[in-house]
Amino acid sequence: MSKGIVFKYEAKRLLRSKEYLLLLAVTLTYSISLLRGIVLYGVDYTAPFSGLTFSAYCSSLTPFLLVLILVLCARQFRTSERGAEAIISSTGTSFQIFRLIRCGAVACAFLIAALIPLAACFVFYGLVFDYTEFGPLLLTGILILIPQAVFLFGIAMLLGKRKSVGIYILLSAVIIISIFQIQIPGLTDIIESTPVRTFNGAEYNPALSTVDGQLTFFLLGTSLIIASLCQSEKRY
Amino acid sequence: MRIELKHLQKKYKGGKTAVKDISLTLASPSLVGLVGPNGAGKSTLMKLLTGNLLPGSGEILVDGQPLLKNEKQFKSSLGYLPQEFGLFEDLTTEEFLDYMAALKCIERRTAKSEIDRVITVTHLEDKRKAKIRTLSGGQKQRVGIAQALLGEPKLLILDEPTAGLDPAERVSFRNLFAEAARNRLIILSTHIIEDVQSACDMLIVLDRGEIRFTGTPDELMKMKNVSSLENAYMALMEGRDSE
Amino acid sequence: MIGARKLSHEIRRLLSERITLLFMAIIATGAVWYSINGSGRTASDAFIVNAAKNSAFLGALLFALLTLLQFHRDFRHNTNDIILTSTDPIHHQVRKTLALICAAIVTSLLISLFALPYGMVKTGSYFQPATFLTAWYLIFLAALVFAVLLTSGFYMLTGHWETTSVIMAGLILLSKLLESMHANSEYLLYWVQTTAGNFSDVITNRFQIDMLLWNRLFCLLVSLSIWTLGLCSFRRCGLGLFSSFRMNCSRLWIPLFLTSSIILSGVSYACEPIFDDSKPIDYSGMIKTDTGETVITVVADTPEVANPELMLTEKAFDLDVSTKKRTLSGTAEYRLMNGSGKAQTLPVQTNTGINIDSVVINGIEGKATRGETGENSTANWRIELPSAYEYVIRICYSGRMLNNNTSDQRVTYGISDGYIWLPADGITPHLDISVSDECSFYGNLLLNEKLEPFFLHGNTIKGGTRNGKTQWQYTGSPDAMGISLFAAEYMTETFEAGGLNAELKYFAKHESSVRDMDAANVIKAAIDYFTEVYGPLFYDKHLTILELPAYFSGGFAGGSTSAVDETVFSPKGYIPAESPHSGGGIDVLVHEIAHQWWGIATMPVQDNTSFWSSEGITCYSTYCFLKEYLGEDYVQENYINEWQHNWEIYKNAFYIQHPEYLEKLSDKDVSNIMGSFQGMKLYNIMPLMMLKAEDALGGTEALQKKLSELYMSHMGQLITYDDFLAATGLTEEAISLE
Numbered sequence A: 001m002s003k004g005i006v007f008k009y010e011a012k013r014l015l016r017s018k019e020y021l022l023l024l025a026v027t028l029t030y031s032i033s034l035l036r037g038i039v040l041y042g043v044d045y046t047a048p049f050s051g052l053t054f055s056a057y058c059s060s061l062t063p064f065l066l067v068l069i070l071v072l073c074a075r076q077f078r079t080s081e082r083g084a085e086a087i088i089s090s091t092g093t094s095f096q097i098f099r100l101i102r103c104g105a106v107a108c109a110f111l112i113a114a115l116i117p118l119a120a121c122f123v124f125y126g127l128v129f130d131y132t133e134f135g136p137l138l139l140t141g142i143l144i145l146i147p148q149a150v151f152l153f154g155i156a157m158l159l160g161k162r163k164s165v166g167i168y169i170l171l172s173a174v175i176i177i178s179i180f181q182i183q184i185p186g187l188t189d190i191i192e193s194t195p196v197r198t199f200n201g202a203e204y205n206p207a208l209s210t211v212d213g214q215l216t217f218f219l220l221g222t223s224l225i226i227a228s229l230c231q232s233e234k235r236y
Numbered sequence B: 001m002r003i004e005l006k007h008l009q010k011k012y013k014g015g016k017t018a019v020k021d022i023s024l025t026l027a028s029p030s031l032v033g034l035v036g037p038n039g040a041g042k043s044t045l046m047k048l049l050t051g052n053l054l055p056g057s058g059e060i061l062v063d064g065q066p067l068l069k070n071e072k073q074f075k076s077s078l079g080y081l082p083q084e085f086g087l088f089e090d091l092t093t094e095e096f097l098d099y100m101a102a103l104k105c106i107e108r109r110t111a112k113s114e115i116d117r118v119i120t121v122t123h124l125e126d127k128r129k130a131k132i133r134t135l136s137g138g139q140k141q142r143v144g145i146a147q148a149l150l151g152e153p154k155l156l157i158l159d160e161p162t163a164g165l166d167p168a169e170r171v172s173f174r175n176l177f178a179e180a181a182r183n184r185l186i187i188l189s190t191h192i193i194e195d196v197q198s199a200c201d202m203l204i205v206l207d208r209g210e211i212r213f214t215g216t217p218d219e220l221m222k223m224k225n226v227s228s229l230e231n232a233y234m235a236l237m238e239g240r241d242s243e
Numbered sequence C: 001m002i003g004a005r006k007l008s009h010e011i012r013r014l015l016s017e018r019i020t021l022l023f024m025a026i027i028a029t030g031a032v033w034y035s036i037n038g039s040g041r042t043a044s045d046a047f048i049v050n051a052a053k054n055s056a057f058l059g060a061l062l063f064a065l066l067t068l069l070q071f072h073r074d075f076r077h078n079t080n081d082i083i084l085t086s087t088d089p090i091h092h093q094v095r096k097t098l099a100l101i102c103a104a105i106v107t108s109l110l111i112s113l114f115a116l117p118y119g120m121v122k123t124g125s126y127f128q129p130a131t132f133l134t135a136w137y138l139i140f141l142a143a144l145v146f147a148v149l150l151t152s153g154f155y156m157l158t159g160h161w162e163t164t165s166v167i168m169a170g171l172i173l174l175s176k177l178l179e180s181m182h183a184n185s186e187y188l189l190y191w192v193q194t195t196a197g198n199f200s201d202v203i204t205n206r207f208q209i210d211m212l213l214w215n216r217l218f219c220l221l222v223s224l225s226i227w228t229l230g231l232c233s234f235r236r237c238g239l240g241l242f243s244s245f246r247m248n249c250s251r252l253w254i255p256l257f258l259t260s261s262i263i264l265s266g267v268s269y270a271c272e273p274i275f276d277d278s279k280p281i282d283y284s285g286m287i288k289t290d291t292g293e294t295v296i297t298v299v300a301d302t303p304e305v306a307n308p309e310l311m312l313t314e315k316a317f318d319l320d321v322s323t324k325k326r327t328l329s330g331t332a333e334y335r336l337m338n339g340s341g342k343a344q345t346l347p348v349q350t351n352t353g354i355n356i357d358s359v360v361i362n363g364i365e366g367k368a369t370r371g372e373t374g375e376n377s378t379a380n381w382r383i384e385l386p387s388a389y390e391y392v393i394r395i396c397y398s399g400r401m402l403n404n405n406t407s408d409q410r411v412t413y414g415i416s417d418g419y420i421w422l423p424a425d426g427i428t429p430h431l432d433i434s435v436s437d438e439c440s441f442y443g444n445l446l447l448n449e450k451l452e453p454f455f456l457h458g459n460t461i462k463g464g465t466r467n468g469k470t471q472w473q474y475t476g477s478p479d480a481m482g483i484s485l486f487a488a489e490y491m492t493e494t495f496e497a498g499g500l501n502a503e504l505k506y507f508a509k510h511e512s513s514v515r516d517m518d519a520a521n522v523i524k525a526a527i528d529y530f531t532e533v534y535g536p537l538f539y540d541k542h543l544t545i546l547e548l549p550a551y552f553s554g555g556f557a558g559g560s561t562s563a564v565d566e567t568v569f570s571p572k573g574y575i576p577a578e579s580p581h582s583g584g585g586i587d588v589l590v591h592e593i594a595h596q597w598w599g600i601a602t603m604p605v606q607d608n609t610s611f612w613s614s615e616g617i618t619c620y621s622t623y624c625f626l627k628e629y630l631g632e633d634y635v636q637e638n639y640i641n642e643w644q645h646n647w648e649i650y651k652n653a654f655y656i657q658h659p660e661y662l663e664k665l666s667d668k669d670v671s672n673i674m675g676s677f678q679g680m681k682l683y684n685i686m687p688l689m690m691l692k693a694e695d696a697l698g699g700t701e702a703l704q705k706k707l708s709e710l711y712m713s714h715m716g717q718l719i720t721y722d723d724f725l726a727a728t729g730l731t732e733e734a735i736s737l738e
Helices: A003-016 A018-041 A051-076 A079-088 A095-129 A135-162 A165-179 A208-230 B042-050 B067-076 B093-103 B108-121 B137-149 B167-180 B193-197 B217-224 B229-242 C002-016 C018-036 C043-076 C080-086 C089-126 C129-158 C161-180 C206-233 C241-248 C253-270 C508-517 C519-533 C586-597 C614-629 C632-652 C659-664 C667-675 C678-697 C700-713 C721-728
Strands: B002-011 B017-027 B030-035 B057-062 B078-081 B155-159 B185-189 B202-207 B210-215 C286-288 C294-296 C307-322 C327-338 C344-351 C354-361 C364-366 C368-373 C378-385 C390-399 C420-422 C433-447 C452-455 C459-466 C469-476 C485-488 C490-497 C500-507 C542-548 C555-558 C561-565
Touching: A003 A018, A003 A095, A003 B093, A018 A051, A018 A095, A018 C161, A018 C667, A051 A095, A051 A135, A051 A165, A079 B093, A095 A135, A095 A208, A095 C659, A135 A165, A135 A208, A165 C043, B002 B042, B017 B030, B017 B042, B017 B057, B017 B185, B017 B210, B030 B042, B030 B193, B042 B078, B042 B155, B042 B185, B057 B067, B067 B078, B078 B137, B093 B108, B093 B137, B108 B137, B137 B155, B137 B167, B155 B167, B167 B185, B167 B193, B193 B229, B202 B217, B202 B229, B210 B217, B217 B229, C002 C018, C002 C089, C018 C043, C018 C089, C043 C080, C043 C089, C043 C129, C043 C161, C080 C089, C089 C129, C089 C206, C129 C161, C129 C206, C206 C241, C206 C253, C307 C344, C327 C433, C344 C354, C344 C390, C354 C368, C354 C378, C364 C378, C378 C390, C433 C459, C452 C459, C452 C469, C490 C508, C490 C519, C500 C508, C500 C519, C508 C519, C519 C586, C519 C614, C519 C700, C542 C586, C555 C586, C561 C586, C586 C614, C614 C632, C614 C678, C614 C700, C632 C678, C659 C667, C678 C700, C700 C721
Parallel strands: B030 B185, B030 B202, B078 B155, B155 B185, C307 C433, C500 C542, C542 C561
Antiparallel strands: B002 B017, B002 B057, B202 B210, C286 C294, C307 C327, C327 C390, C344 C378, C354 C364, C354 C390, C368 C378, C420 C485, C433 C469, C452 C485, C459 C469, C490 C500, C555 C561
16 A cells, blocks of 8 residues: 555545544634733743643643544544545455554644644744744644543544443533533543643743643553454454 | 365354355356346355455465455456445545555556556546546546556456446446456346346356355356246246245 | 424424534533622623623524524535425525524523523612523523624625635624723724623613613614524525626515615614714813723813803703603703803803703794814704803703713713612703803702602702602702713702711612611711811712712712712622622721712822822722721732732832833833823822832821811812822832832
8 A cells, every 4th residue: 555645535535525624724823823822921821832821722722623523533434434434345445454544644644733733833933922932832832732642542543433422422411511611620631621730930831740640641542542453353 | 267166164253154155166268247136145256265364264265265364466457346335525536546546555657657558448437537526426437446446456346337427328337347257257246137247258246145046147147937037037037046 | 384393393303403502501600600600790791781791692602503503404404406406595594593592592481491590699678670581581592693693694605604604603703802902992892792781770771771772772683683684695506796796686585685784784783872073072181091991190170161251140950850761850940140141152062862842042043053072972062152242041941861972882971660760961051251250040849759869069959740740859969060960869968067967868678788887977977087186178068979870980079979880788708799809798888988078178189100099088088988998908919908908019010120121112002001000109109109208207197187287277178198298298219118
């Protein structure tokens, strides 16, 4: 299989899809309003480019990005996609490899959607405040944005194989929790309903438990993704 | 290529036996027609032959080797058109065929010419750049046939390939399959007797998971002492009913 | 009949679908959750209204989704062609819409099974059926109905579920986002949750309900317009949008319905009866920030009158307030002196809802011409006066109160059967001319017999009855021209305090809370304390503490009245507060009383450089009183710790430490950012500085002695920061917290 070609088409299909473009536009619009609001003012009167403000910015974006990744996952398990798999399964391609390429395309689309608002924030910092020390902030952004997304991605991939309606239920749960700002306790807070922060002056010092939690999400999510890939296609 | 089916059986959950103890030998070059009423087990047999279904018992040998042992190699020379399939509606015809060519590991330098060939053969030239979602049902069927033909597979398994095509197109594809069968094995499942009448050199009639007849169309007609294949088929089925 | 049968079949089908039942269950669960976890300033808000508002969002979202699923169903399952050949396509869409609305009604009724007993139990004697029905039917159910109409309308119009879902998500989000925008936003646009809030527990919520009714009317008409437009656009026979539109409009009722809905929507918007077209208030000299805080930086000198050549010597009125029609009508008679004897233009001001019906000048009919609307719901009129040295002018007027459109669209004035609040120019037309020191001001007021009037200035004596109403006789003084009238079922406790005849006027329903709180004694103690510490209040022999409805949200001090909203009298812990630091209770009561000394009797004036204002010294005064009344521990926890915490935040704030970054921002952003510190500066840092002044001077008594001298020497005057420093003998550096 020419993996590059398959990846190219999968990525193209995702990046050109209406759902992706729409969600990206919404995320970007929201990120701009955040920049003009909480970032400019600074969270808890800290600097706009403080770790605390930046992490609040990333936390606010998390629900949108999680919705985006779930929508992309749901796409994989639509009836039309499953119909195409009837043909694809008859090629010599290993289904695990094929699924992996698809996951890769989803991950790529997600990363683009996550990086654009981060880049917008950095540009904002640079233009307005002449602030350019983005390294630690980027790490903060990754710590906040990636683990939960990986975790939900893994759950969605497993759910999708069994009952694709499960992804929509998960999606609805994320939307409802986000819109109505329902607080979820501690380590189960996969959608950053309670923004994680430990305020220590102007610095963002995530507690060890927070880092552990994020790491757990990441590892669990990766395991779930691998599990979904490794499962052989049921041939009753 | 030589395919042997030995005492193949497939039972679904719920107790329905779709394929009962089928033994067959198919060898290229040949155009094998598979006919039978609804629920006869044709599609199940097709899926067993493509490796998309596992048999309950029995085995399938491809050139003497079990199919599942050399699945990858087997699928690399397989072109398959299922009865129900989907396409990527957001790609154009050409893009979808390029995608399928990549999945079939067709080399890049030959992929373009191969795509051009199948587009020409399936009369999709004017729909090359059209998005698949804009195609009619028959045009989508042609795209399905086109992807099956990619890579000049040695084995073509086509399940109801002419569904949705107009009579002129059906004749055209019938001729295409007949031509293609000169140097490969084609197994063609259909409801339309005319599809198998003129071109098939082997006819298998399947009913309730069992083979009712194997042979040439002429042999069936002679057996039933009728002049048309359709009447011979009907007589065969009526005989089933009166048993 | 066949239609009714088909409709009932559709309703049954819809209500038996699992997805419908699932959505209804989720909404009901959400409603229960919101009810149990509600918070608010009043019991009605905490246990009923806010739950309904939050549930309205959830309901609108899920019913929009359900509507989309139902309308897209035929297309998704490819049953379009079958169904639309078996039944009339237009009727089919109408049936689906009606079935969804029925599902919404069933959902509301289901929720009421919990919400009604829960609300009754939690609010107890404060339960008002009108509040419950408003919350769960006018707010919640209406939001669901609008979601159904809008979603189905947009779907039929666009033909795409994706576009429709984006539009609906955007509209629901917009209704939510409007809350966080502090700019003046139209209450009519809040189609989901409305701007309802601060529902009173103790008096009628008629004013709030009026707003909601009009909001719902407008939203209904707009939703129906969009729905009908969608119905017109429903694609048929393979035709496109415009051809389908033409085809569908051949059924006369559809375009008629569409046209009337659109026209009525426009009319309902234009003829909105609660707010007027007041000019935005000129904030030069004040800071108004997008944070929602309005901070007065300069107290303007008494403005000049429009026509100083005319002088008012006597004013009398006869006012009839109809709580049934919710209007007033009256006659006012004025005696004027004209020093020059020349023809004059008499400037008259009324509330924007009042109309001058007739004018008689010295026995001859005159004419009043209405001019531009001014600020604060003021309508400006002109009456041309002939040459004369004296005038007797009789003005007949009538109308219905309107409210200031530019002030966060909050209803302040109005007439209802349980509560009345009229501004000065709503009681009688106000003449913008000089007023003689000997000017007499008196009148008669006819009011519903169960209501008791209260004027911010002056006296009222109850008379007999006339036309089934109680007559009240009012006498006031020249400076009573700028009065307001309140009327409700009041209970009054009178007592002497600080050498004044004080009274606490509260709503009858609040009797038990007021007694439990021992409010009268708290007020007496506070007045006595401040009188002892600072000096007596000088401008009146009376002082009234007046209870206001919750919707006023806060308090004010004016003339010889300190007014506080009803939440002040709520027992602590009874209502789950929106924030642990939300005000209420005796702190606010004492604070508003202290304002009589610092804000009314004297006017500490805020400037742009220091933290000085009437608030800081009032907070400090409140702290001093409560230290004696409730003890050191209380004030340490609720005042000093709070002030110090906010000081820490302030001094470590990024833009305070690095003001150079403000240069890179726009003026508006700078204003907003610095405005966000205003509350801290005025309410927290200044009192801390006064505590430091205490230390510098040798204790509380020493500072209070200085403040007393400052007060006594500045009665009726402005007090600047420099005045304060001079009085205390301290420098800015001495009391700075840096």
